[in-house]
Amino acid sequence: MTQADGQTGLSDAGRAWSRVRANLRLSAGARLFDQWLAPMSLVEPCDGEDVRLALPSAFMTDWVRNHYAERLVHEFRALLPRVRSVAIETRRATPAPEVLAIAVPAPAAARPVAAAAPLLDLVAATPAGAARAAAPEPASLVERPQLDPRYTFERFVADPSNRVALNAARALAEPGPVRFSPLFIHGGTGQGKSHLMHAIGHAFLDARPDARVLCMSAERFMFDFVAAMRARDTHAFKSRLRGCDLLLIDDLQFIAGKDATQEEFFHTINEIMAAGKRLVISADRAPQALDGVETRILGRMSAGLVADVKGSTLELRRAVLAQRLAELPDAVVPAEVVDMIACRIASSIREVEGALNRVVAYASLTGEVIDLGFAQSVLGDTLRGAQRRVTIDEIQKLVSEHFDIKQIDLLSARRARAVARPRQIAMYLAKRMTTRSLPEIGRKFGGRDHSTVIHAVRRIEELRDTDRDVDGAVRTLIHQLEA
Template sequence: MAEGEQARAWTRVRANLRESAGQRLFEQWLKPMELVEGDDRDTVRLAVPTPFAANWVRSHYADRLLLEFRSQLPGVRTVAIETRAPGVEVLTAPATQSSATPAAEPVKSTDAAPAAPTTARATLAERPPLDPRFTFERFVVDASNRVAFNAAQALAEPGTPRFSPLFLHSGTGLGKTHLMHAIGHAYLAHSPEAVVLCMSAERFMFDFVSAMRARDTYQFKMRLRGADLLLIDDLQFIAGKDATQEEFFHTVNEVMAAGKRLVISADRCPQALDGVEPRLISRMGMGLIADIKPPEPTLRRAVLERRLADLPGVAVPASVLDLLADRIGSSIRELEGAFNRVVAYAQLTGERVDVDFAVATLGDTLRGSQKRVTIDEIQKLVSQHFDLKALDLVSARRARAVARPRQIAMYLAKRLTTRSLPEIGRKFGGRDHSTVIHAVKRIESLRDQDREVDGAVRILLRQLEG
């Protein structure tokens, strides 16, 4: 393959990436990539400045780059992402069409120093175990978490930190760990040679106890206190562990005295941490304390839309997203888990995703989080909302001013109660179950087309679910 063909293809691929990734992401991660000249007809080699950038591109864009190049040059089988820096071995991790395709051999820079390869590998091995999904760009923000999000971004900025430590607290599954990993990603993006350590408080305790048993606490101390950014998750796990708290206290003091960055998370605010020494709580209060509140329905809905956007080709109607966002409110983690379960079951069974399928798939999960609502309560609230008499909903009147609220009430009864279709029909003037099915399908369709109907349903759902 002529090098000119690769160069022309790379120009078109870059243009496509700029358009699809957005300006900020493209400028930060994709623009620095350069095409490396080579003779291999099957392989396109792209170089980035640092090992961290190479890892990021491999994690997020390896498959996309391969598809883009193959759309331009069908003969391409491999896109190799390399690190290209003076005196450092070039490491490759190809994105291949199949996991069985052999990996490209490491390509060495012509001026690499003999000891550089070991250094490069050591640097990669010491990178913290940060989840590539947990970035600031993928964190959905609203009033419940905006202060914590802004504080996390501020701590990750280059230059002298404005505050340290940052203490994040919330219930489980609301985004503390996501923000901690996002801080690590953002900090390493502008300071790739920095030392970043990320661990749970339980891991801190385990490593400390192991060091004491091995009579080698010096290395443990130096490792933690040498970090430029130290991330400690779930501090509540060291409550009542006096020796561990003693060491943690001295670690915090050393990190703060050196002007370095420290992030700590827990399931409650420092003052509510039973079994934690007062002097340690006092140190936590010297920085910034930010909480993450339980998510509102609008945030839960936005999280689901983000997850759906990550799954091209997967169809999940708005009514199902609304069902999950309305019923599962205690934890973003639980919400995403329910969404993943619905999608996975649909793919395994080949069935279409709709409200009935989601209810059948998530049965116990939805029932466990559901407020007990009766059809009588639904009829009363719908009548008040549309300024009707309660008897109108069970009457034989077919005027649209009555028929549409009646359909909405049936839809809500199907969605919020465990009553069968015939039972719902009987509660609405002895109507047949097929009438209920028609009403549910009609309102589901109108919610995607008619803002007035959708708005009314949303208001009624909020009121009924408290």
């Protein structure tokens, strides 16, 4: 042992472990590292050939083995070529793990986003000035959510189609007594549900930096619950979720038909609501239209505030593009290109933003000037896909086949319910999925006035929130038209 070794008291493996930890923090990102890798400790004595690392729970051990076993071997061998293996095991020690005493500088940025973060983002929450080793583990860990920094209330473009959901989201994010919970947000893909959920998380943490907030998809909830059961560590899984001050669950429809997952999900939301905590759920349809989800879960969802994000209007798409362009001061995009994107890509806000980003990126890479011809060339496939969905004749044909009526009945003056409702649905789809004006749509349906089209659109929007059959029919037709 050298004099330096005697002073530090660290073995070769101990010094290598300090370097490995620092490298992992840089490569994995602070939040992922703090959650999964920081609690890992080196088991001493170590002969320098067979390294043993310990984690405090089987759940964490299983995750690190699956995701970082090979990486750990590579990191150790880069520093100690004689290392033959790196074993990862579970040690449920009462005292705080040795690793918590190792000072690893944290980045200055607040709430960084990991590129491939797992279920929970945990960071050590130690009172200022207190020694890390004195904090109990894992109670010293405060959950941090995976929040996209782009998704804030400031960047959310308000419109009559989403105003109710936006106001409800702002209200739930405010500190103080909980005014309502849960908040259930539903709407089509790419219309802004996830944006609102992340914005709630950001605003709530800004008001309460010490709050425990968790954001995940329902699919991730199911995946990690199954992993916890396999690792026989469901207690840690449950405590992490049920200890939240704010729980955000996206895309509830993905647990449809998953009985065991729904059982755990029900008890989780039950405890959060009983404790007066905040709960936000999103789905692609209203609670009443979620097939395969237990009635008792839907009952809990309906007990709070249900708000929908309707399909985007042309005005909203234009406003979103204008805002995004303001964030790209170096991009010169003519008004006619912006209008073309807003008019011809109506399926979702996400696709509208993606189309603009693609045009600007291609121009930057090729050095070409953005004009209408350039944009149409770059967005060829996207525009052809959108063009396929703008034929009113195709909508009328598909609707008549779906409801087993004649296509000419949609143009007739018949007011029987068996014809009137499909006609209203066809008008609704024509307004949503084409760029035709209201008078043009009215003329396509037997020369009807534009006010009749407005009434049909509003009626179907109302029924989609309350009538499962109507909502299901509309979703089926949209899927077939988009396919």
